[in-house]
Amino acid sequence: MQVSLTGPLRAAAGGAADVDINARTIRELLGKLIEQYPGMNNHMEQGIAVSVDGTMYRDDWDVEIPDGVEVVLLPRIQGG
């Protein structure tokens, strides 16, 4: 499935705005991402958030990713 990358995550994937990864859960997705693009590890430290069909997930990695929905990876945000 198509996974969109934003910001610094694109650089870690050689500049690509989208990558193709198959995964059923967020955990599987992030695991395969690091396998394919080891540079992503640095961003894992700082944190990655995942938007699945418009809903933002920062912590729950067991979330299932349904077929055909928009998946976007972003840096993990914080507030004040």
Next chain:
Amino acid sequence: MKHDQSYTDQDFKVIGSRVPRPDGVDKVTGRARYGADAYAPGQLTGLVLRSPHAHARIKKIDISKAEKLPGVKAVITAADLPDLTEGRRDLFDTLENCMARDRALYDGHAVAAVAAIDRNTAKQALKLIKVSYEKQPHVTDVDEAMKPDAPIVQPHIQQDGKPSNIAQRMEFGHGDVDEGLKEADVVIEKSYKTEQTHQGYIEPHACLASVSPDGTGDLWVTTQGHFQYRNVCASLLGMDVAKLKVTSSEIGGGFGGKTHVWIEPLALALSRKANRPVKMVMSREEVFKASGPTCSTSMDVRIGARKDGTITSAFIECRYMDGAFPGIWGMLGGMTAWACYDLKNVKSVGVDVLCNRPKVAAYRAPSAPMMAFGVESTLDLVAAEIGMDPIDLRLKNVAREGTRSSYGPTYGPIGIEATLQAVKNHPQMKKKLGKNQGRGMACGFWFNIGGQTCVDLNIGVDGTVSLTQGTVDVGGARASMAMIAAEELGIPYEDVKSNVGDTASLGHNDTTEGSRGTFSSGLATIFAARDAIQVLKERAAKMWDIPVEQVTWENGEARAVGAEHNNLPPLSLKEIAAKSPTTGGPIAGHNEVTADGAGVSFASHICDVEVDPETGRTEILRYTVVQDAGKAIHPDYVEGQMQGAAAQGIGWALNEEYIYGKDGLLQNPGFLDYRIPVCSDLPFIDTKILEIPNPNHPYGIRGVGETSIVPPLAAIGNAVSQAVGVRLDHVPMSPPRILKALDEQAA
């Protein structure tokens, strides 16, 4: 998400009403206890020695005379805080910021600390500490720091193999902004600057630390996140997390500035060394110099648009001054800059730059207000250029459900268009303006977050409910949680008492920041209440001797369903609670959740000003905040957040700034010369709460605390520029800057 978080669109009995808050009486009688209001037997007073230089190598610290002074029980330096961070750079930066190791990086950087039997002895002890400094060249301006020959703040940070003050550069967006320019009929390019400001909480950082020789510790502290403080302090001091109990006092304002530790590890280290409780309270000067203000910035904006108002190219690069240690400020700004709009070609670049200033901390919607100032000011310039109403220009390009946001994901239901329509139709827009008066409007956005949350709900034997939450209450959360529990259980608000538990009472709770408190704790409270309802139903089933499947819960009572149980009168929560000792013991509900699915919040503001052309002073005549709250649990507190955020934005726009001298020292570390708005500076602030429900929360809650600090800089910039006839591009738009702009225009 384990529980169903979907919006239920239900009618409410308690939610949305204006009930009195549970901490109200304590706060109006002086009984409430804040960070500095705790006392322990045998306590010592802790004070910090701070660098008088902006940048210096620390050659030697001689504490021997200080240690010998009668009444001094402990003196510490970095030698007493060994590096236990195991390669975690962010933790090491925190450690070094709390106590300098081999170099002082800003005016006020802590270099040593003492604990003594009273304040005067501690002050004397500080004077006896001898520090040998070797002054280094310093840099305090964000643009100067980027020049190739600038003094380097952190040598380990490199660009192209050379030490650099540029820590990070991040890009966000989609499309092609250069191609987009070709389609534009007008192109506006402008640069802007914003100066550094502080959250300005009235209560300075304060704590009371007590560490025992067996490795256990107690910390009473004013904080937005006592669990986070526990984790960080335990890591830095090599203590076990479970053995350090942190209790959150009432907090006298935080706004992001109390999400990081400053003096707390020092108080713990002093207490451990002295084997006595140590109380440490920052002075106001120390708060300004050595806590975590927000960034100053310089930025470039370029917008291309067609004559019909369609934006074909939207670009911003903003350079954030992070202080002496790098942060994610450029990233946050870059993600929020264009969030209000539906754009084909959009790019935002956030750059993090280091300077010899204190380590920047989060300040309410961190990084968003600065880029919004650039974006929203330039939009007004575009509107003027094509002869379009500024609101209509924004409506033409507004983001809606289904819009691909400028930071990546596609939006669900959102409120920006509704806020713009509300502004367009607001009575303030019809008020006539007089001489030297101007009107401006601007939009703003903040993500809001969820996070780890735990709640305990315990039902007393008399049927009243005790709720323990882990998110610190900064603006009324205890009232909101009690309302939510009452709503779920179907009982009166007055029967629920909510408390903030210490770190020993609950599992980890993330810090109250990112407007997450009501959303996350609310979610956990709903599920804890439903958990308790299941137990109540089981007890009722037992009392009736029927299967639990035949019991429902409605309006605070258990009811038996089915024709054969028609003669069974309902059992109230009070009745079930009264029998609890013999039906299975204490009745409780519990929930641990990583709350996700937070809803974004948009706001649009209108501002009318009058500028005195002789003094450059700006008076705010009228101010209106329109914001989407998803669901206003308690309207008074939502209004309070909107008004408070706007007031901070007004101060930032018109007066507040850190002023550094050529010597790199902070010249105005006090409330006299760092001028926040006072009562006579402001009018009543009108508010309009919109409710476009967040589909990922049963009540539709969105965070509200932060968004309304984002529009004011530009709303006021646009208003002042209208009033004086010249565009202001440097925040704060203080009287000297306005007069200078007027002089330059006349010349």
Next chain:
Amino acid sequence: MSSVLVSTTVNGDPVQFACPPDETLLNSLRDRLGLTGAKEGCGTGDCGSCSITLDGRLVCSCLVLGVEAEGREITTVEGLAEGSTLHPLQQQFIDQAALQCGICTPGFLVAAKALLDRNPDPTETEIRYALAGNLCRCTGYDKIVRAVQAAAKDMRKAAKKNAKKKK
């Protein structure tokens, strides 16, 4: 520096405490008498969160020395309520949601009472200027001003009632 014994009246009660001559009255009230309602927000008289009245006059207790309290009358926020009955200002601050974090509230209550004691029917502008010495960072002052207006109305009503009773 040896301590000085100070005898004074606080919220109607005769009290004594000993303090070094350079200690502020704010610290004496908090650390010696346990009256932590007054807060230190700045230590330089700019924020008003340490507001008390000294012989009926509104002052910043961080700008007064503890020893200066000798023989004087002090009122703090702890002296506003009468037993368990809140002062109308205290009640209106709660009812109007005029506090969020509450750290500035004691100072505002003392300052607002000082205003209403000498001017029972102030205009909005008079309220704003009288309270300009008290900083609040949470509320934007909107609900604070409304609470003072509402309390002033309550107090004028009560005064009228009492005047009628006496006739």
